[in-house]
Amino acid sequence: MTPSILVVGERLSGHLTSATREAVGVALALAGPEGSVVGFLAGSSLDRSVTEFGELGVTRIRTREDPRLDAAGAGAIAVSVVASAEAVSASVIVTGGTEFGRDLTGRLAVRWSAAVANGVTEATWADAGGLRVLRPVYGGRATETRRLTGSRIAIAIRPHAFAEPTAGAAVAIAEPDAGPEIPDPLLAARRTEVAAAGVSAGPALSDASIVVSGGRGVRDANGFRLVEALADSLGAAVGASRAVTDAGWRPSSFQVGQTGKAVSPQLYIAVGISGAIQHIVGMVSSRVIVAVNNDSSAPIFRVADYGIVGDLFQIVPALTKEIRRVRGLPAG
Ligand SMILES: Cc1cc2nc3c(=O)[nH]c(=O)nc-3n(C[C@H](O)[C@H](O)[C@H](O)COP(=O)(O)OP(=O)(O)OC[C@H]3O[C@@H](n4cnc5c(N)ncnc54)[C@H](O)[C@@H]3O)c2cc1C
Missing domain, CATH: 3.40.50.620 (HUPs)
Structure with missing residues (x-):
């Protein structure tokens, strides 16, 4: 047939x-x-x-x-x-x-x-x-x-x-x-x-080839802007852990994980996310995973291809600045 x-x-x-x-x-x-x-x-x-x-x-x-x-x-x-x-x-x-x-x-x-x-x-x-x-x-x-x-x-x-x-x-x-x-x-x-797509100017989370997600490590809603700036430099979609959405720093449509969205982009950057299993299941099939965390024993490093151990408040702005420079974008 x-x-x-x-x-x-x-x-x-x-x-x-x-x-x-x-x-x-x-x-x-x-x-x-x-x-x-x-x-x-x-x-x-x-x-x-x-x-x-x-x-x-x-x-x-x-x-x-x-x-x-x-x-x-x-x-x-x-x-x-x-x-x-x-x-x-x-x-x-x-x-x-x-x-x-x-x-x-x-x-x-x-x-x-x-x-x-x-x-x-x-x-x-x-x-x-x-x-x-x-x-x-x-x-x-x-x-x-x-x-x-x-x-x-x-x-x-x-x-x-x-x-x-x-x-x-x-x-x-x-x-x-x-x-x-x-x-x-x-x-x-x-x-x-569809409703959420109007909120953010970036690509849709579940469809993006690069996703930058932030977790509780960013400290508050204002700290989350560092994650968004990094995403912007890469033309990436923005995701978040449940700690962030539960705290109301960003809407629940940003959430990646078991009770959020499943993503599998070419590149996933986890910033200040510990790597709880409920988060991992939503992003583990990403092609390349990069994690930024100041705790070298954080579980996220077990699934990461590249890990940066250090303070995200220093690393992320430096990373954003360098990516903008390399990509010929105006300084943010
Ligand atoms: C039924 C159920 C469903 C769930 N579904 C989801 C889900 O869909 N998605 C999800 O994400 N979670 C989910 N959770 C919650 C999950 O268990 C975790 O609580 C949550 O993922 C933790 O978020 P986090 O990694 O941002 O916060 P934390 O676990 O608090 O981790 C914060 C990390 O930031 C690091 N950090 C702190 N300061 C800095 C700094 N200055 N620089 C660098 N790193 C720093 C810390 O070392 C830490 O590793 C679920 C839980 C349950 C029970």
Whole structure:
């Protein structure tokens, strides 16, 4: 049977996110030359993203043009995704590994009776049938292999675990989908990640390739500005430990970890964060981890590739200054 795979598009500032681009790469690899990949978009002003899907090699896009869906939660979007999946006889739905994507797979488990997996770092067809997926578990200490079987499978991939596709440059055709009516209670749930994006000028946390996070070591809300200045010098997103968000120094949308966001950027810099397991699980799959801490026995150094032992109030401003100089940016 030739697979038909639906990729759920997520957008930020009107563009497909890198998480979606990576999901397209996974879908194209699974579809192979015989199968088909169909994109899905919901919200308003979708034309630019339809074109972007085409540039990635996806030529058929189901579109649900409805401004109410711009910042709708996964519950509302799932209604429309399922309708599109049925319309194109999809057997697999792939989403990016954002908070929204992970929420969506949960909805699809119920609404579409799908076998689901989140945080997927590898996905191949299993010889015995179904999809064989790998995903890190226990804070990255082990890798779980799962076989998802049945005619309906939904996966959310781990951010930055897959490359974006390089092929493409095809013309994409939008297939408008009136879809089923979405119940009001589902529309009432708004996506907080979209709302939070307006607060910070930097890239979105779960989508960024560099994340600089600060912890209790910064002492107070004012001290956290050092973390933001370092992030700004690198064009990075800003994260925080729960100590920071609990203290109200920054909003909870900044929180990285078990009860916050999972990130896996190319570079994660932890400033004044001790490295509690609940924080580690949210960032341990980052490609390179740098920690700044004045306690050489802090657990964060066990997962760090590079460690700087010292006072963050001296190290971080010096680091920021040097990065701005090297990058040719005006002194902050
Ligand atoms: C159910 C549950 C869920 C949780 N979920 C999360 C979660 O999602 N994310 C999360 O982060 N936490 C979570 N926590 C909390 C977690 O257990 C830790 O309490 C929290 O991560 C600690 O934050 P921190 O590292 O900023 O603070 P601390 O543990 O207090 O560490 C501060 C660090 O700063 C260093 N420091 C101090 N001064 C300086 C200086 N001048 N220069 C350099 N370094 C300095 C110290 O040496 C220390 O290592 C959760 C806890 C529970 C029970």
